[in-house]
Amino acid sequence: MKLDQASAHLEFDVIIVGAGLVGSAMACALAADADGESLNIAVVEAGADPLRFDGVDFDPRVVALTHASQTLLKSVGAWPLIEQERACPYTDMQVWDADGTGSIHFDCHDVQQYNLGHIVENSVVTRALLSRLHSYPQITLLRPAKVKTLVREEGSEQQSVLLEDGRKLSASLLLAADGANSKVRELANIATREWSYGHDAIVTTVRTQQTHQYTAWQRFLTSGPLAFLPLQTQRQDQWDAHYCSIVWSLKSEQAPELMALSDCEFKQALGQAFEYRLGDVEEVAKRYSFPLRQRHAVDYVQPGVALLGDAAHTIHPLAGQGVNLGFLDVAAMRDEILRACRRQLPLTDASILKRYQRARKSNNLAMMAMMEGFKRLFGADHLPTRWLRNEGLRQLDNVSILKNALVKQAMGL
Template sequence: MSSASRLYDVAVIGGGLAGLTQAIALARHGLSVAVIDREDPARALAAGFDGRVSAIALASQRMLAGIGLWAHVSEAQPMWDIRVSDGDSLLFVHYDHRDLGDQPFGYMVENRVMRQAQQGAIAALPGLDLMAPMTAARIDYGAAGSGAPARLVLADGRQIEARLVIGADGRQSAIRQQAGIRTLNWSYNQTGIVCTVGHELPHDGVAQERFLPAGPFAILPMTDAVDGTHRSSLVWTEPTQRAAAIMALNDADFAAEMRQRFGDGYGETRILGPRWSYPLTFLLAQRYTDHRLALIGDAAHGIHPIAGQGLNLGLRDIAALTEALVDAKRLGLDIGRVDVLERYERWRRFDNVALSAVTDGLTRLFSNDIAPIRIARDLGLGVVERIPPLKKLFMRHAMGDVGQLPRLLRGEKLG
């Protein structure tokens, strides 16, 4: 290492919800971390930057608490019940948290609130350096087996070195592309419209997923506004061309279209604040690791939001990679070693592929109005509702409490 460089254990490329959370998890366990993010933190914290609300499964919340991040989350709405219905069908599935205990399925947290919490957690971690706005102009991973760290040349000319580079730079990941990692990907030709809805009656912590012919229509509970207004986040899926037309409507016409689908179970409704729209795509990297490189979150996989599990998949990546790296570091191993990274890849591959396949299948099954398929899926909802063991299994999936969980997701400490 030259005198002009600083050696870190890990350099994280991308400082979004996944990237910064990964950095916080590692720094909390004694690793030195540099985060290189192209976004200005002040802009990322602005109210108009991201209007989405994320579902944080109960297991994911345990991990966030274990790395000290949850303590900085200023507001979170417990998700007590989940109701899944198919259009106007009388058959539905109702998940009641009381069937499993006294804890919620998880929490709904505004992405803006999560970013604020990340900044609060960073302030208490001297081993974490956030370099933003900044990009890595060039990365040299060195020869495999040489033992030399990766060298990163930043856009401002600075150089740093790292035992491991973590790609957390989203679905269009430049890090993944530069490593030559191929992907399986396609567009659903759907767009998710997101906005916040104020309503007269309380939501009681119930998350609703209504399957309409155009796509899922999710009503997700949020905390009440400061003035007491009851709020929910709307994730409204439409074919891309139709969504563009809806987004172009004036406020009054947009609200009228929303009310036709929202129903009257919440009393009088109104749109609060701006609207956003996001293209819906599928992406799965063929591998998650390379020499001194690991991918997490959307850089490794991107799924349809039909089940609200996108961020949770990334948080499970973080829990698994953190455990693999912390264990290796304490054994005195090089954390960029192939066998260390292979442990992470094996751990996460099946879960990510399985859930990606399930969400893709659900999207194709429910985003249509073909009579025989509609009848079959309605019967399926009815069967799940009436078989308690099967229903409880799906409920535990919603909580993130199935499979071979990393210790952080179980609420246990590393070491």
């Protein structure tokens, strides 16, 4: 990596704003390929280095990574680092309706796999990607550095950004991976369609009486889905499988009430909402709550500028697809940029971003529509809908061809 120079104007081929999961993966994906070796890449990140959690202290933010995401992380050499730090494979998934008898069980062996995916703490993924990012001399990481404005120069195809510290960066391509409240999206005047799900998510880590059995559990209550996602930590050379990350999505008006409970009362409420499937909730870490919004950028691209990951789309966490969609954006953008490099097209060529948008937008929209459908179906109190969804779950559980097709799609196989 080149040293962060203090000079006022720096020029690159590609500027990536945001070194979260998606931005750091984007930089590594370009640099890791022989066709992208000569690209001079800047990554601008406003925040500090990711925190380190260990022992029974877990990052409250976790992601369920699909096989497709794992393939991308392997291609940049980050996956072995993630496994070395900690990741929890899950072999089964158990989903059931709180309001009836419908349930569905997915087993990795039905689709000839060793697992359905891995639950990994966000900070573990980011740290692994940053470690890889530092190994590429063609990437310059500017951190802490915050994009303040975009500078549009008449007659120039170059994209320029001004940082809060006064430095100016220019490149042929500006890739925004700066999260749900993307500054670049705002500065580029790219509109979004967005609405509140009417849900808040409470996230925390719990220890349960029984082990999680390497299963991702999800109970659909009419107030919203409650997920117990398995985690593991090493204790005296043995894996302790009593810890789960919980994502409890519930109506926004109910969240403050649950947040105000004492730990003891919260453990009771959580155990009860989960039907004590893993026995009592014995310990609970600090709780965090935030509102859930669906957001989709009307356009992912404009000349020289593209949005990736949460900057382009945010969806309900109920199917754990958020960053997996972001990693698919990364793979699509990498393919288009490297294709241009192979064909010796300039990076300002409009076909690169158009092809990226075509590859990703309809796919992301389809996933968002499916999440909205699930949320409405399971949120309905109406008796015929309740009957239908329970019957549907039961039927689906018995039709292995359909069930396996569904699980393969969710795994990105």
